[in-house]
Amino acid sequence: MPDAPALSVEGLVVRYGGVAAVRDVSFEVGRGEIVGLVGPNGAGKSSTLMAIMGAVPPSAGDVRMGGRSIRGKSPEDIARSGISLVPEGRHIFSNLSVRENLRLGLVGRRESNGVGKDLEWIQSLFPVVKDFADRHAASLSGGQQQQLAIARALLAKPDILILDEPSLGLAPVVVQAVWEALREINRQGVTVLLVEQRAQITVSFCSRTYVMSNGQLRMTLTPGDADNTERMVHAYFAS
Amino acid sequence: MTALQYIIDGIALGSVYALVAVGLALVFGVMRLVNFAHGELITAAAYTLYLTASWPKVFALAMSLLVAVALALLMELVVFRRLRYAPPATALIATFAVAFALEAVWLIAFGPQGKSADVLSSLNQTATHGKLHIRWVTITMVGVGAALLAGTGVLLNRTRIGLEMRAAAADFRAARLLGVRANRVIGTAFVLGGLFAGVVALLLTASQPLVTPTFGLQVTILALVGVVVGGMDRLVSATLGGFAIGFANSLLGDVLPSSQGVFLTSFLYLLVIVVLVLRPGGLFVPGGAAARVERV
Numbered sequence: 200m201p202d203a204p205a206l207s208v209e210g211l212v213v214r215y216g217g218v219a220a221v222r223d224v225s226f227e228v229g230r231g232e233i234v235g236l237v238g239p240n241g242a243g244k245s246s247t248l249m250a251i252m253g254a255v256p257p258s259a260g261d262v263r264m265g266g267r268s269i270r271g272k273s274p275e276d277i278a279r280s281g282i283s284l285v286p287e288g289r290h291i292f293s294n295l296s297v298r299e300n301l302r303l304g305l306v307g308r309r310e311s312n313g314v315g316k317d318l319e320w321i322q323s324l325f326p327v328v329k330d331f332a333d334r335h336a337a338s339l340s341g342g343q344q345q346q347l348a349i350a351r352a353l354l355a356k357p358d359i360l361i362l363d364e365p366s367l368g369l370a371p372v373v374v375q376a377v378w379e380a381l382r383e384i385n386r387q388g389v390t391v392l393l394v395e396q397r398a399q400i401t402v403s404f405c406s407r408t409y410v411m412s413n414g415q416l417r418m419t420l421t422p423g424d425a426d427n428t429e430r431m432v433h434a435y436f437a438s
Numbered sequence: 439m440t441a442l443q444y445i446i447d448g449i450a451l452g453s454v455y456a457l458v459a460v461g462l463a464l465v466f467g468v469m470r471l472v473n474f475a476h477g478e479l480i481t482a483a484a485y486t487l488y489l490t491a492s493w494p495k496v497f498a499l500a501m502s503l504l505v506a507v508a509l510a511l512l513m514e515l516v517v518f519r520r521l522r523y524a525p526p527a528t529a530l531i532a533t534f535a536v537a538f539a540l541e542a543v544w545l546i547a548f549g550p551q552g553k554s555a556d557v558l559s560s561l562n563q564t565a566t567h568g569k570l571h572i573r574w575v576t577i578t579m580v581g582v583g584a585a586l587l588a589g590t591g592v593l594l595n596r597t598r599i600g601l602e603m604r605a606a607a608a609d610f611r612a613a614r615l616l617g618v619r620a621n622r623v624i625g626t627a628f629v630l631g632g633l634f635a636g637v638v639a640l641l642l643t644a645s646q647p648l649v650t651p652t653f654g655l656q657v658t659i660l661a662l663v664g665v666v667v668g669g670m671d672r673l674v675s676a677t678l679g680g681f682a683i684g685f686a687n688s689l690l691g692d693v694l695p696s697s698q699g700v701f702l703t704s705f706l707y708l709l710v711i712v713v714l715v716l717r718p719g720g721l722f723v724p725g726g727a728a729a730r731v732e733r734v
Contacts, residue, residue: 292604292608292612306602
């Protein structure tokens with residue numbers, strides 16, 4: 200289905216026991232877009248991502264990739280179908296070397312050719328994965344680990360790259376470097392869904408940003424809204 | 439007996455217990471499950487040796503390894519896969535249930551009396567060098583144990599499935615989100631566990647051919663104690679713990695006067711208590727002495 204959006208979430212509901220963490224959420228990410236999803240802590244952003252990735256079973260709704268439903272698929276099947284997630288907290292394997300962490304990105308890769316070329320591009324984006332290849336991943340700083348996590352996800356050559364709070368705990372200068380890398384990744388044709396708590400920077404960076412709170416989507420913002428403090432505050436705190 | 443002979447005997451039994459420990463630790467690594475039914479794989483392989491005693495040796499040995507691997511995979515497929523997302527206590531109780539159910543099967547099928555599985559009894563012949571008398575089975579235990587442990591190291595550190603298993607052992611969900619197939623890594627852990635259990639059965643029956651329904655259980659419980667003493671979270675420390683408990687078991691058995699042989703287990707557990715008090719995090723875990731668990 201060539202006209203279908205890269206990713207669409209339709210009426211998604213996620214429950215933990217009797218508590219609904221995500222309530223009837225629907226949104227789309229077009230091919231080649233950078234789309235943001237912002238909201239305060241506990242808004243249901245990570246639960247939405249976990250449901251997209253098959254790590255949490257949705258109670259209702261559907262998730263479609265290129266028009267085809269991926270609901271009910273296992274996380275490994277979804278990862279192997281072209282969606283890469285950079286999870287919150289990075290989840291670098293600290294017992295493995297940087298090189299080994301990077302190699303794990305190949306597990307979800309659909310095509311075996313072009314690995315060398317992609318690796319060169321990734322190393323140019325994030326030199327740390329080449330410079331510290333033989334180090335234990337645990338010895339990297341938070342910013343370096345974030346770069347490794349994104350590099351690992353890119354080595355899978357995904358159609359869609361999802362990042363869950365990539366700026367968490369990073370210094371502003373490192374965040375800027377990560378953002379520039381994301382822009383370059385997007386220029387290479389990768390669709391990006393960026394999930395963040397930092398609303399202003401995300402809204403100005405993404406072509407469209409959905410605002411989520413209390414498990415529901417509240418509104419959609421465009422880069423022009425980034426300086427509209429009143430609208431931003433309303434989007435964040437109105438329920 | 440010379441001190442050197444004690445040490446060689448200790449290394450041999452330590453190697454066997456290290457293989458049991460690796461089997462337990464591989465499954466624990468990827469599933470966070472202490473598989474008490476692991477011992478039944480050893481017993482199944484040992485009884486297979488008894489049943490195939492009239493076959494050519496190679497076929498008998500191959501069949502007993504095959505039975506242990508097949509039973510390991512069957513356990514995973516029929517019981518543990520269904521309980522993969524169950525609370526840890528439920529899965530743990532399930533391993534007890536599988537162990538006791540299989541023990542009852544052995545009791546019904548073979549009776550409480552021991553059956554002789556002396557397929558490899560020729561290994562009990564002694565090689566003499568000066569004052570040193572070493573049974574071939576001792577040399578075989580050391581050689582096979584070292585080869586299999588080295589092979590495991592190569593598999594885990596040099597192959598893709600090994601890398602996936604190490605990643606899954608560290609963070610199973612993160613590994614799956616990268617595309618690591620859960621069934622493949624868990625299945626591989628059970629296959630390796632079954633294979634090692636089969637080899638342990640061959641080595642133990644070569645030394646002590648009488649197989650009873652609790653043949654594998656006794657070894658597994660002691661190896662499990664070794665794994666906990668060594669440090670369960672890391673394969674290397676768990677393996678060293680298994681080796682240490684086997685080594686100590688052999689050494690105490692050699693040193694204690696035969697009249698006090700019945701106290702061997704008591705001495706062994708006393709030693710375990712002392713180690714756990716001094717290093718609660720694990721004997722071979724760096725900084726293990728500092729590990730603390732809060733309980734109320």
